[in-house]
Structure formats: structure tokens, C-alpha cells
Amino acid sequence: MIRLYDFWESGNAYKVRLLLSQLGIPFERVNIDILKGETRTERFLQKNPNHRVPLVEWPDGRILTESNAILFFFAQGTDYLSEDPWQRAQTLQWMFFEQYSHEPYIAVVRFWTFSGQLESNKQFLAEKMDRGHDALRVMETHLENNDFFVGNCYSITDIALYAYTHVAGEGGFDLGDYAAINRWLDRVRNQPGHRTITDDVGVVVDW
Numbered sequence: 001m002i003r004l005y006d007f008w009e010s011g012n013a014y015k016v017r018l019l020l021s022q023l024g025i026p027f028e029r030v031n032i033d034i035l036k037g038e039t040r041t042e043r044f045l046q047k048n049p050n051h052r053v054p055l056v057e058w059p060d061g062r063i064l065t066e067s068n069a070i071l072f073f074f075a076q077g078t079d080y081l082s083e084d085p086w087q088r089a090q091t092l093q094w095m096f097f098e099q100y101s102h103e104p105y106i107a108v109v110r111f112w113t114f115s116g117q118l119e120s121n122k123q124f125l126a127e128k129m130d131r132g133h134d135a136l137r138v139m140e141t142h143l144e145n146n147d148f149f150v151g152n153c154y155s156i157t158d159i160a161l162y163a164y165t166h167v168a169g170e171g172g173f174d175l176g177d178y179a180a181i182n183r184w185l186d187r188v189r190n191q192p193g194h195r196t197i198t199d200d201v202g203v204v205v206d207w
């Protein structure tokens, strides 16, 4: 069985938990507590020198990191990723947007908040909030005319963007002014097999 190295509060890890659950792929789950520095131990660094979860390990020893690469891998040949070359390129476009223009702001402020690092980063907060709202406006504009991000159907692109958008409020981002985003969040939540970020999925194992 494949094994996911996971951290409960991580939206990046949640992306993988959600897709594997929706695809019905069984998996083991190892909780790595990033707040205790468990991604920086020698043992974990041997698996990912870039000290981050999510990480998926196969029984034959193969390892894949980077949440959106993991989504892309498992979605191939399924309804969660189009076969059409243009739509696949659009999927990559939005997933790179998520990693460069969305996650570094919305996820980071949420992380500072729940890890108690907001005060020590307060000089960066205003800019992080501005850039986060820039990303939300880009999403809002797209969703005003589209039900989903690519091909007008639910795909890994929506999973990648849902992961941190739906918990943006935990970092102080008020989603009240983003009507189209809120309608999209509801559409994502209503997809078959949806799991929340706190749902207990996979088989928890020690390592």
C-alpha cells in the first residue's frame, strides 16, 4: 500500500488526502508534526532533503513530493484530469498560480496564526494580506464566468485551489466579498466522496 507522510493542518497534505479518498485509493498515513520539527530529522531528510510534507512513498521505494505533482500523478487516466492537451496546460497554469501567487500568502498567514508566529512576523503581514487578496480577486474574476477552474468540471485544479482557500479565514482573510468563490467552495464541498480537512482518512501507521 502507498504511504502518505502527512500533517493534519497542512492544506498541501489535505490535497492528497482528498484526491486519494475521492479516487478510492487505499493509503497508509504517517503523521509528521512539523511544529515539533519532525520534517527536519535525519530520518525524514533521507526521504525528502527539502524537509516538507506531503510525501508519498511506494512499497518499491519510489518517493514523490510536491502536492500538485502528486495530484497530477494520481489523476492521470481519471476524470480528475482532462486528456485534452490545452486543458492539461491550463491545469498546470492554475496549479503554478496556486504555488506562486496564492499559497505563499494565504497558507503562510494561516500557518503563522496557528503556530503562534503572527507577532514575530507582523512587519510582513500587511503585504502578505494584500498579495493574498490579489490571488483571491484573480480567482473571483475567473469564477464569475466559470463553475470550475478548467473545462468547467471538477478536477485536481479545484482541489489544489480549494485546500487553502476554504480555510483562508483561519488566517484572517475575510471571504465575505467573494461571492463567486463562495459559490465555488459549495460546489467543491458537494462533489461525490468529498472529505473535509479534519476527516480521518487513510490507515494511520507509525514509522
Ligand SMILES: N[C@@H](CCC(=O)N[C@@H](CS)C(=O)NCC(=O)O)C(=O)O
Pocket (backbone or CB within 6 Å): 007, 010, 011, 012, 013, 034, 039, 040, 051, 052, 053, 054, 065, 066, 067, 068, 099
Ligand atoms: N510546494 C510544497 C510545499 C510543502 C510545504 O510547504 N509543506 C509544509 C507544510 S504545508 C512543511 O512540510 N513544512 C515543514 C518544514 O518546512 O520543515 C508542496 O506543495 O507540497
